[in-house]
Amino acid sequence: xxxxxxxxxxxxxxxxxxxxxxxxxxxxxxxxxxxxxxxxxxxxxxxxxxxxxxxxxxxxxxxxxxxxxxxxxxxxxxxxxxxxxxxxxxxxxxxxxxxxxxxxxxxxxxxxxxxxxxxxxxxxxxxxxxxxxxxxxxxxxxxxxxxx
Amino acid sequence: xxxxxxxxxxxxxxxxxxxxxxxxxxxxxxxxxxxxxxxxxxxxxxxxxxxxxxxxxxxxxxxxxxxxxxxxxxxxxxxxxxxxxxxxxxxxxxxxxxxxxxxxxxxxxxxxxxxxxxxxxxxxxxxxxxxxxxxxxxxxxxxxxxxx
DNA sequence: ATGACAAGTTAGCCACGGCTAATATAATGA
DNA sequence: TCATTATATTAGCCGTGGCTAACTTGTCAT
Ligand SMILES: [Mn+2]
Ligand SMILES: [Mn+2]
Ligand SMILES: [Mn+2]
Ligand SMILES: [Mn+2]
Numbered sequence: 001x002x003x004x005x006x007x008x009x010x011x012x013x014x015x016x017x018x019x020x021x022x023x024x025x026x027x028x029x030x031x032x033x034x035x036x037x038x039x040x041x042x043x044x045x046x047x048x049x050x051x052x053x054x055x056x057x058x059x060x061x062x063x064x065x066x067x068x069x070x071x072x073x074x075x076x077x078x079x080x081x082x083x084x085x086x087x088x089x090x091x092x093x094x095x096x097x098x099x100x101x102x103x104x105x106x107x108x109x110x111x112x113x114x115x116x117x118x119x120x121x122x123x124x125x126x127x128x129x130x131x132x133x134x135x136x137x138x139x140x141x142x143x144x145x146x147x148x
Numbered sequence: 149x150x151x152x153x154x155x156x157x158x159x160x161x162x163x164x165x166x167x168x169x170x171x172x173x174x175x176x177x178x179x180x181x182x183x184x185x186x187x188x189x190x191x192x193x194x195x196x197x198x199x200x201x202x203x204x205x206x207x208x209x210x211x212x213x214x215x216x217x218x219x220x221x222x223x224x225x226x227x228x229x230x231x232x233x234x235x236x237x238x239x240x241x242x243x244x245x246x247x248x249x250x251x252x253x254x255x256x257x258x259x260x261x262x263x264x265x266x267x268x269x270x271x272x273x274x275x276x277x278x279x280x281x282x283x284x285x286x287x288x289x290x291x292x293x294x295x296x
Numbered sequence: 297a298t299g300a301c302a303a304g305t306t307a308g309c310c311a312c313g314g315c316t317a318a319t320a321t322a323a324t325g326a
Numbered sequence: 327t328c329a330t331t332a333t334a335t336t337a338g339c340c341g342t343g344g345c346t347a348a349c350t351t352g353t354c355a356t
Contacts, residue, residue: 012195013271019209021275022184026344028276029177033313036170047160054333061167066314068335073312085321085334115288123161125285127169128176132276140263174314181343202303214344216305221342233304233351 028131033070035101035131036060038079041088042098050087104138105130111141176279181218183249183279184208186227189238190246198235252286253278259289 040059044051057067071088074080079094090098108130112122133141188207192199205215219236222228227242238246256278260270281289 012191015203015206017268017271018188018207021272022207022209024272025276030312040166043160052333053335055163058163059166059170061170062313063315064334065316065336069313112285115285115292117285117288120165121282121284123165124169124172125280125282128173128280129277132273132280134269134273136269137260137263137265137273140265144263178342200303201305210343211345212304213306213346217343 025132032131034074034077034079035097036127037070037074038090038094038098039101039105041080041090042095042102045089051089052087056088101130104133107138107142107145108133110145114145173280180279182222182225182227183245184275185218185222186238186242186246187249187253189228189236190243190250193237199237200235204236249278252281255286255290255293256281258293262293 037056037060040056041051044055044059048055053064053067053071056071057064060067071080071082074094075082078091079097081089081091081094105126108126109119109122112126112129113119117125185204185208188204189199192203196203201212201215201219204219205212208215219228219230222242223230226239227245229237229239229242253274256274257267257270260274260277261267265273
């Protein structure tokens, strides 16, 4: 059975289009951890004046060694500045990204709550959804959240 | 600077709650590939009577060896049945999962379209969002999609 | 029936992000 | 001060999911 145009009634999406979607998802997942980290680091700095690995670990729900490894990658990528055994800070690039992520996060949460979701679940679902929301979709979310 | 109750105006969510959210996201990501594969396999079987690795690869946007490796895992997990050099089929468990994923996928897409998104982008965003939607949220999506 | 091409598999590489155990440094308080 | 505790890092393990290259098997047309 070779792959030709199907004789079905509802046209299935072409293979390449599907592939594009999955590529986009994988791309989102590649950026996800960096986004959540810088966002969290920004919040910790705002609250405490610094971001300590131990606090990051507690909030990310992972162990300190895991945090260390990720932070090294973020440093390598220029999002984070660090000195051994010291707190973590954001580079300008990291701070910019954090700001964008924070905004997006809040829009998604407000949208879900507006839709009727309890804030707890909204926060939980948003943590995943936020990374898969295109600019267009985010605009619609924002409008809906503010709207009525 | 130790971590105590902050003197901020807006109460930040406790660390454990945040950790829970991230745990949920990681859990979703662990199931994601299996869900997308069985969903796709179900569709291919519906269209062509069988699901061939080469067609899976084209639609997932990956190479055949990658598909082979993932299929082996799915077989190990009892979602898929296969014989060497033959097409892939779903176990009852796999078929059940596929059905649920298909439904969820369609709800998310219809929701996004109803919100005002073009079908292209809706399909793309849905591919990621679907895995981060709780039962509650899915209900709200369904209602909104049908509603008005 | 068989040879050529398509499809599938295997082997082996890599980066990532979890983890534990062990070690090194910093911070605290008696 | 300095001993104890808290925090951070390193080393090393594992499973996953990408990839390419090489090989095996299946399919199809002549
Ligand atoms: Mn997130
Ligand atoms: Mn998906
Ligand atoms: Mn899907
Ligand atoms: Mn995701």
